Amino acid sequence: MSTAPPIPVRSPLPGSLAGETAVLIGATSGIGLAAGVLLRSVGAKVVLVGRDPDRLGAAVSRVRSAGGGDAPDDAVVGVSGDGADEQTLAEAFDRAGQADHVLVTAGGISGAGPVAGLSADTIRTTFDSRLGAAFAAARAAATRLPAGGSLTFSSGILVVRPAPGMTAPLAVAGAVETLTRALAVELAPTRVRVNTVRFGRIDTPLLRSLPGLDSDEAVAAAGSTAPLGRVGTAEEAAATALFLMANNYVTGQVITVDGGEVLS
Template sequence: MSQVTSAPLPVRSPLPASLAGSSVLIIGGSSGIGLGAARLLHSLDVRVVIAGRDKARLDAAVADIRSGDGDAEVLGTVVDAADEDSIRAAVEFTGTLDHVLLTAGGYVGAGPIESIDPKDARTAYEQRVWAALAIARASVGRLPAGGSITLTSGLLVTRPRPATAGAIAVAGGVETLVGSLAVELAPRRLRVNGVRYGQFDTPLLRGVGGLPTDEAVAAAGANAPLGRFGTPEEAGAASVVLMANPYFNGQVITIDGGQSLV
């Protein structure tokens, strides 16, 4: 369990293989980027607990992860990231915990400024910013020295588009939290980082982008600098790097296939 200490951060290999034997809770792990990260972690012999709201989706994702390479335990637990009690229950359910990844959330609250539904804007805040604070509050007492929390942002923070303010302001809030939590938790030798994602082919992107088929996704992705959108595993791998390397702290790294350059 973490506590303020004069002992330095433990040294361990910064390579992802060093995560073997550890335990990771992924809130938002039943789909998309979180599921991509869960599959990779399972293949590294990491115990994975995934959490999301929909039980059937969760059960299918657990089966999917278990079917991949790796023998470590895979569990699922229902959670609403907007509800702190629910997050505390998920942390309790997880038991031993070395790293937390928060990818829960969708694209709620978008639209022209006059038509933003305040209820949606509040939901966006609760499931992204409040969830990040709640997971930090719930997990700091359990994470060991060197443990980490990885949060989620998006490229629209630095490459804004019209009619996105209500949805994307919360991602900016999450980026701010990365730094403030990192300095607060460093004396406990805990780390907080974030990933700013470009466009990745997930159920969320397909829904928001009106891309119902693989052909539609390929056609839309052809305009990206590398000629396609990223895969969920490519996205999830960025968070695995942040968990594994003990000297990443307080950083928001961008993975976007070069999209931020054009």
């Protein structure tokens, strides 16, 4: 049994994140960007990691504006690079100073197609892009986060409702959920928490890049069959990540945010 001090007790509300620092990997759009805006609005310092320098610059400006005009320049920092690259992550943590939380939303939907038609290279790329980013974040976070710090991954509801042609990306998402539970046990002696948010259909640029979902009408129709009658917003999805950062009594969990879609 670990002899480390118990994990700190504090308010589980998002306001407790004021003054803490979050590293967001894959934060130039969608849920990652929304998380940055919400975190800055409650007074957290935010380090955004993204591949595209132009999109990263726009994201930094948007997140900075969420904290009001009197925030110091280092309250929002952008680091350009691949979120699966350990050198990029090292720079992000160095720029953060003391990082308290890490959110990984990097890695879109890749490798879709019938399994018999997938090349070995495609399968490797699919696994490296998503699972590689998760492991890289875990390796960096394991030695840098304090007791009560958190590492949060993302997955999707197709893990429990598989669709044809999605074998490779769903295998990766399932692996991330398993990694979550394994890391929660491994990092428990350090009191670092590890969780995953399993998202349903969320109105993001990624969703709207899918065939037939490039208009407001199409997105509304797609969400109409869910119990709550619509797709979720990026802010609703990102708020779950803030909950997991703030609540010091949650670890090893996969929380579903899908408007009840898995029930329909």
